[in-house]
Amino acid sequence: MPSDTTGFWTPVALSRDLPAGTAMPARTASGSIALWRSASGRLSASADRCPHRGMRLSHGFVRGEALSCIYHGWSYDRTGHCLRIPAHPGLAPPETIRVATYDVEEVGSVIWVAMGTPASKPPRLEGLIPLRSLTAFAGIAAIEAAADTKASPDGIVEIDAATGTICLLLSPQEDGQTLIHVLLKGDPGPAGAIGASRAAESLRRRAEGLQKEEIAR
Numbered sequence: 001m002p003s004d005t006t007g008f009w010t011p012v013a014l015s016r017d018l019p020a021g022t023a024m025p026a027r028t029a030s031g032s033i034a035l036w037r038s039a040s041g042r043l044s045a046s047a048d049r050c051p052h053r054g055m056r057l058s059h060g061f062v063r064g065e066a067l068s069c070i071y072h073g074w075s076y077d078r079t080g081h082c083l084r085i086p087a088h089p090g091l092a093p094p095e096t097i098r099v100a101t102y103d104v105e106e107v108g109s110v111i112w113v114a115m116g117t118p119a120s121k122p123p124r125l126e127g128l129i130p131l132r133s134l135t136a137f138a139g140i141a142a143i144e145a146a147a148d149t150k151a152s153p154d155g156i157v158e159i160d161a162a163t164g165t166i167c168l169l170l171s172p173q174e175d176g177q178t179l180i181h182v183l184l185k186g187d188p189g190p191a192g193a194i195g196a197s198r199a200a201e202s203l204r205r206r207a208e209g210l211q212k213e214e215i216a217r
Helices: 140-147 189-216
Strands: 011-014 022-028 031-037 043-047 061-063 066-068 082-084 105-106 110-114 128-136 156-161 164-172 178-185
Touching: 011 022, 011 031, 011 128, 022 061, 022 110, 031 066, 031 110, 043 105, 061 110, 082 164, 105 140, 128 189, 140 156, 140 178, 140 189, 156 189, 164 189, 178 189
Parallel strands: none
Antiparallel strands: 011 110, 022 031, 031 043, 061 066, 105 110, 128 178, 156 164, 164 178
């Protein structure tokens, strides 16, 4: 699996989980980041700590084209520059007050983040429809074992279900966990989507069982 610490892209969320004017936490193998989408729909990713008191920026709020910390309201633009300090409204924040930002791309209704400097764009997952995301308390090796197949270079494991082929886009997390984005080949309809979701949950349970067995050895 590619590592997001060396400039590779990591799929951190589905587009529909981040509407305009909202912020959310996302996890990578390196830790938590803050994802936010401005009122105009522009996507940004930054470190998840406000430089002032260390509050998580993913708990903050979006106003217009800025992300504000929920604690004291310090506001930042998409480049990480501090725009406003409410306690000192007449002060122009110095350039030294910044949060780290990351390259972020939205491809095929999936949000990708690169923690380093990417050499290329994220993979294009043509013809795949995002269904949902879920977290497995198991590593990628256990998921591959449960599916009886290996992940592709893009991090996709394919499984066969009654409703058709399901693609699981895997993203390694902290503490040996894995974020699974469930993608469908074509629109199976409501009943098919429910069946695909259940199949993904069943594979997650098998993978978590295998992980526990491995730890117990």
